[in-house]
Amino acid sequence: MKNEYLPEVVRITAIEDVARDVRKFTLGTALACRPGQFVQLTLFGIGEAPISVSSAPGEELELSVKKVGSLTTALHRFGVGDRVGVRGPYGTGYPEFGEGERVVLVAGGIGLAPLRSFIRANLGKCEMQLFYGARTSADLAFKEEYGEWQKKGMEIYKVIGAKEEGWDGPVGNPIEILGPVWPGASALMCGPPVMINFALKKLEEKGIPRNRVYVSMERLMRCGIGKCGHCMVDGTYVCRNGPVFRADSMPAEAP
Amino acid sequence: MWGIPKEKLTEFAAFLCTDYAVIAPVKQGNTTAFALFAENSELFLADRPHYGPKQFLFTDNEEMFRYSGARVRYSPKKRVKPYLLFLARPCDANAVEVLDEFFLSGFKDPYYAEKRKDIALVALLCASPCENGFCHSVGANNVEKFDLALWESGKHYAAMPGSLKGDRMIRESGLFVKIPDSEQPEVKGSLHIDKDPMINEKTLEREAGRCFACAACTTVCPTCTCFEIADEKELRGKRESVRRRRWDWCMSSDFSTISGICFRSTKKAMLRQFINHKLRDFKKEYGRHMCVGCGRCISHCPAHISIVNLVGRDDAAAAERNLQPANDKRQNNNDKPGAKRAKGKAEVSK
Numbered sequence: 001m002k003n004e005y006l007p008e009v010v011r012i013t014a015i016e017d018v019a020r021d022v023r024k025f026t027l028g029t030a031l032a033c034r035p036g037q038f039v040q041l042t043l044f045g046i047g048e049a050p051i052s053v054s055s056a057p058g059e060e061l062e063l064s065v066k067k068v069g070s071l072t073t074a075l076h077r078f079g080v081g082d083r084v085g086v087r088g089p090y091g092t093g094y095p096e097f098g099e100g101e102r103v104v105l106v107a108g109g110i111g112l113a114p115l116r117s118f119i120r121a122n123l124g125k126c127e128m129q130l131f132y133g134a135r136t137s138a139d140l141a142f143k144e145e146y147g148e149w150q151k152k153g154m155e156i157y158k159v160i161g162a163k164e165e166g167w168d169g170p171v172g173n174p175i176e177i178l179g180p181v182w183p184g185a186s187a188l189m190c191g192p193p194v195m196i197n198f199a200l201k202k203l204e205e206k207g208i209p210r211n212r213v214y215v216s217m218e219r220l221m222r223c224g225i226g227k228c229g230h231c232m233v234d235g236t237y238v239c240r241n242g243p244v245f246r247a248d249s250m251p252a253e254a255p
Numbered sequence: 256m257w258g259i260p261k262e263k264l265t266e267f268a269a270f271l272c273t274d275y276a277v278i279a280p281v282k283q284g285n286t287t288a289f290a291l292f293a294e295n296s297e298l299f300l301a302d303r304p305h306y307g308p309k310q311f312l313f314t315d316n317e318e319m320f321r322y323s324g325a326r327v328r329y330s331p332k333k334r335v336k337p338y339l340l341f342l343a344r345p346c347d348a349n350a351v352e353v354l355d356e357f358f359l360s361g362f363k364d365p366y367y368a369e370k371r372k373d374i375a376l377v378a379l380l381c382a383s384p385c386e387n388g389f390c391h392s393v394g395a396n397n398v399e400k401f402d403l404a405l406w407e408s409g410k411h412y413a414a415m416p417g418s419l420k421g422d423r424m425i426r427e428s429g430l431f432v433k434i435p436d437s438e439q440p441e442v443k444g445s446l447h448i449d450k451d452p453m454i455n456e457k458t459l460e461r462e463a464g465r466c467f468a469c470a471a472c473t474t475v476c477p478t479c480t481c482f483e484i485a486d487e488k489e490l491r492g493k494r495e496s497v498r499r500r501r502w503d504w505c506m507s508s509d510f511s512t513i514s515g516i517c518f519r520s521t522k523k524a525m526l527r528q529f530i531n532h533k534l535r536d537f538k539k540e541y542g543r544h545m546c547v548g549c550g551r552c553i554s555h556c557p558a559h560i561s562i563v564n565l566v567g568r569d570d571a572a573a574a575e576r577n578l579q580p581a582n583d584k585r586q587n588n589n590d591k592p593g594a595k596r597a598k599g600k601a602e603v604s605k
Contacts, residue, residue, distance in 0.1 A: 003365040005319055006327050044322040045488040045496030068514060083325055193513070220512040222484045225362040228503070229481030230510060232528070235536035240361075255524055 004225055007042045007085025013060065015080055019134075019141035021067040022110055023076055024054065027086060029061050034093030035118035036188075036216060036244045039063070040224045042085030046074050050221045050239070052190075053089060054113040056120035061086065064113040064141065090224040091243050094118050094188050094214055097126045102182045104208065105130045106199050108174055108191025112141050114216055115190055123152045129182060133159040133174030133195070137167055155180070175202050183207030189247075190216040200247055213247035257425050258411035258434030264300070268292045268341055270428045275339035275375060278311050280304040292341065302385050303344045303549055307477030311338060312354060312370050316501045319366070319484070323495040331366070337373035342405070346388065346549035348378050349395035350477035356541045357480050366500075375420055380406040381442040387550030388444035389563055393534075395547035397441055408437035415439065444548055452534050452566035454527060459565050463523040465558040472552035472562075473504035473529060478545050481505060505529050530565055 014026035031039065033053045041063060042048045049071045055062035067076045078084065094114075097103055103126045105115050112132060119128065130149070134140045137160050146156055159170045159177045170177055174191070175198045181187075187208050189196055196215055203213055219231035219238040226240035236242070236251035245251070259267060269292075271277050277292040280299045287304035289311065290296065320329040340351065351374070358367035378398045381390075390396040398404060403421035405412040411434045416422040425431045473479045483503035489495035503510060505528045511519040519525060537545035546562075553561045 001363055001365050001368060003320075003329055004362045005365075006329055009322075009325055009327060042486075042498075044494075045486050047486045048484060048498075085322075085327065218513050219518075222482065222500075222503075227358070227362065227364060227480070227482070228484065228500075229505065229532075230483075230503070232505075232511075232532065232536075235531060235539065253519065253524060254527070255521060 004087065005223070007040065007048075007087045009083050010061075010086055012078055012080055012082050012084060015078075018064055019066075019110070019143075020136070020138040021076075022064055022139075022141055023067075024062055024064045025075070025078070025084075026055075027061045027063065027084065029086060030058065031061055031086070031089050033057055033061070033089040033117070035121050036093035036114055036214075037089040037091050038114075038224070038243060039086050039088035039090070040221075041065075041075075042087075043071060043074055043078070044083070044085060047071050048085070048222070050090075050224055052114035052117075052216070052243075054116045056117055059120070064110065064116070066110040088224060091239055092241070094244055095186075097122065097186065099125055100127060102127045102129075102185035104128075104181055104185045104187040104203075105132075106174055106178070106187060106189045106191065106195075106203075107132045108195040109134050109139060110141060111190035111192070111195075111216070113190075115188060116142055116145075118188060119149060119154070123149060123154065127153065127182075129155040129157070129180070129185075131157045131159075131174050131177055131181070133161070133172075133177070133191075135161045137164055173198075175199050178202045178206060181206040181208065185212070187213040188216075189213060210248040211246060214244050215247050215250060217243050217245055217250065219243075256434060256436050257414040257416075257431045258408060258437070259405070259414060259431050260411055261407075263430045264342075264412065265296075265298055267424075267428055267430050268296070268298065269294070270430065271339055271341065271377075271424065274336060276334065276336045277339050277341050278308050279341040280343075289340075289343075289347075298342070300342065300379070303346055303388075303551075305551070305554075306475060307347050307350055307549065307551070308340055308343065309350065309354070309477050309479075312351065312374075313358065313367055313480060313502075314370070316499055317366055319498040319500055321495070321497050323489075325494075329365070331369045334370075337375065338370065339375040339377065341377050342379040343376060344379055344381055344549075345396050345398050346390050346547045347477055348376055348398045348401065349390075349547040350549070351376075352400070353478045353537075353541075353543070353545055353547065354480065356543070357537075357545075360541070376401045377403045377405065377421070377424070379412075380404055380440050382407045382440050384442055384445040385550065386445060387553040387561070387563075388548055389446040389448055389550060390548035391441075391443040392446075392448045392450070393544045393546050393548045395544075395549075396443065404439070406437070406440050408434060413437040413439075444550070446550065446553075446561075446563045448534075448548075448563055448566055451538075454530055454566055459523055459526060462560050462565060463521070463526055466522040466526060466560055467558055468506055468508060468522055468525060469557060470504045470506040471555045471557065472560075473506045474502070475551040475555045476533075477549060477551070478533075478547060479504060481510075505532070526560075526565065530562060533562070534566060
């Protein structure tokens with residue numbers, strides 16, 4: 001019987017800073033991941049956490065991790081050649097879209113990490129718009145790649161939270177820049193819960209109903225495979241039934 | 256039919272120890288629990304024991320693997336003999352079936368499966384209802400799969416084998432005698448809930464005010480399966496560590512978080528999750544309730560909150576059966592203790 005709890009030991013092969021406090025770790029393994037799925041990352045002796053995949057299928061596994069808690073802070077001290085553990089991929093991914101289909105991406109902060117996987121897998125295949133907001137310009141992730149994405153036909157709209165020297169773009173939150181959204185398109189979303197709630201309303205006004213919007217949910221998970229119970233919301237396991245949910249069937253709980 | 260004189264039961268347990276590691280209900284000081292049967296063990300037969308046998312199959316603080324020298328190793332403890340669950344009441348026998356459904360489906364749990372393998376069951380059917388039990392309401396007052404079933408019949412326990420193993424136990428122990436035929440009892444619990452119970456929100460609102468969020472209910476529950484995973488560094492070497500999992504529960508206010516922020520911190524929401532998982536969600540997936548109606552959560556609750564009163568009853572009836580909520584400050588301030596336990600973590604849901 002396969003022991004699904006045992007991580008594969010892999011080495012970090014490359015590290016790159018992709019935003020303030022966000023590092024992209026390339027791991028010496030290529031798992032068959034679909035965009036939107038996650039892996040369980042182990043730092044031996046420290047712990048394990050679910051991390052979304054930000055590489056495209058077939059590429060070397062890349063995880064983009066923001067320094068927020070004790071495990072992610074510890075990871076930021078890791079260097080090339082250090083060993084970590086990986087198991088997965090787990091969860092549902094984003095749905096697949098056909099040639100030329102229009103997909104609107106809405107991201108907040110590090111929420112762009114799983115969407116990057118989708119972007120890399122669908123550049124030149126789907127028509128994509130990205131609406132991306134971050135607290136400051138330093139928090140906008142994967143800046144170096146925007147040029148290539150735009151060259152391949154993607155529209156990118158950026159917004160930051162407060163005025164800043166040298167920033168001539170809009171200031172506010174991602175909801176305020178959703179004006180040019182393609183009506184009738186599908187949408188993928190990942191970001192803080194507040195952003196998601198408001199963006200869903202705005203998208204509906206703009207002609208993208210909830211049954212065409214797919215949202216990445218986040219919950220503390222310990223096992224990632226529907227056993228530990230931590231991510232259960234109203235009878236649904238976020239790890240197993242999600243983390244990507246269609247917006248009209250997202251689980252929610254009464255207070 | 257076969258029967259065993261009541262006073263021979265301890266001898267029977269000792270006989271079974273030759274082939275099995277016998278998990279039996281025994282007295283332990285002032286309490287009763289399932290424990291490995293040993294020579295000086297005193298069997299407890301009056302009622303279901305205070306604690307179920309879950310610990311033996313889904314073990315608290317269990318080692319998941321060791322990491323050393325860049326390798327991950329899981330080496331289960333070698334057990335010479337398979338387990339035998341001895342004198343399990345229908346509730347506890349059904350609890351093992353529930354654990355089977357959960358741990359052996361989907362991603363199979365190797366830790367559970369290893370201990371569960373080749374387990375034998377000698378069930379003790381109940382002759383009279385126990386306090387706080389509602390086993391019949393959730394279809395757990397009888398046992399379908401067993402190796403041997405016993406029930407009281409005068410000065411004997413009548414015995415019915417359910418497998419070749421059970422048949423061999425009767426023949427080889429030499430402790431069984433022929434007794435007059437006796438009907439297998441099918442007891443009803445002392446309490447009752449609906450077949451598909453629904454939470455009564457009004458009652459929940461009131462009762463949750465007394466809850467301490469002490470998690471006694473989920474701790475003693477023979478079917479609660481949630482766990483926490485944590486790594487420990489080994490002192491022997493810097494690069495060695497061990498991963499363990501320990502029991503965890505939805506009745507703890509920091510069980511459900513997003514980036515350290517609790518999203519289920521009120522007593523009401525925690526109780527709702529507990530009850531819905533037991534009596535609604537599990538059945539959708541596995542076709543049976545996750546609750547076996549043993550009533551331990553009721554017996555152990557220091558706040559006298561009863562799952563039976565929280566589901567499917569109209570408010571007046573529930574109030575009549577229940578202790579009136581104590582007229583103390585906790586009533587108005589019911590979320591504070593849980594919030595404190597979350598150690599400074601912000602609360603989103605109030």
